[in-house]
Amino acid sequence: xxxxxxxxxxxxxxxxxxxxxxxxxxxxxxxxxxxxxxxxxxxxxxxxxxxxxxxxxxxxxxxxxxxxxxxxxxxxxxxxxxxxxxxxxxxxxxxxxxxxxxxxxxxxxxxxxxxxxxxxxxxxxxxxxxxxxxxxxxxxxxxxxxxxxxxxxxxxxxxxxxxxxxxxxxxxxxxxxxxxxxxxxxxxxxxxxxxxxxxxxxxxxxxxxxxxxxxxxxxxxxxxxxxx
Numbered sequence: 491x492x493x494x495x496x497x498x499x500x501x502x503x504x505x506x507x508x509x510x511x512x513x514x515x516x517x518x519x520x521x522x523x524x525x526x527x528x529x530x531x532x533x534x535x536x537x538x539x540x541x542x543x544x545x546x547x548x549x550x551x552x553x554x555x556x557x558x559x560x561x562x563x564x565x566x567x568x569x570x571x572x573x574x575x576x577x578x579x580x581x582x583x584x585x586x587x588x589x590x591x592x593x594x595x596x597x598x599x600x601x602x603x604x605x606x607x608x609x610x611x612x613x614x615x616x617x618x619x620x621x622x623x624x625x626x627x628x629x630x631x632x633x634x635x636x637x638x639x640x641x642x643x644x645x646x647x648x649x650x651x652x653x654x655x656x657x658x659x660x661x662x663x664x665x666x667x668x669x670x671x672x673x674x675x676x677x678x679x680x681x682x683x684x685x686x687x688x689x690x691x692x693x694x695x696x697x698x699x700x701x702x703x704x705x706x707x708x709x710x711x712x713x714x715x716x717x718x
Contacts, residue, residue: 497633499526504686506531509538524574526609548576550590570603577610602705620651636665638694648706656694663687691717
């Protein structure tokens, strides 16, 4: 039995998430969509995140923010809790993600299989979150930088971990964006615009095996593909 989770915060043509881009991901086989700091790039997200429980946003936004930061789903007879949190280092100030996740876990009512998407810039903050949750959740997967890291591992107490999952986007790009436009943003001093690159696609993911009784991860494998 499988559960497919995808970070979709830039699924709407490289900027934000829309009802249409979320539906495309669900049609492709995704079960739960997580978000990040670009979740609100498109105004419609404020409405459809209230209506679509399978799309979650970081839980450490202030009280009253539309949507939800966690969702409980079932894989066959197995309950699974999926959480999304946002980092603070080099990011817009936000509530403490460590205490926010801790609070949800304290109220999780004994669910064994728990997945956390920690959307953060700093590798140190993501590593810290991994060890903070080691033995308490099944998987901590880092997102945000679009660059896959080579540290997929099972931590000492049984939590699978990777600092950054990577992306699904053009292989010859600047984190998925058109190269000339992105480079000009660094060399000209003028603002660049988020224009997705086209061409052969890079697909980054991890496959994690979890013991449903204990919630401990038994294996984590990087899946990196190039699609022409």
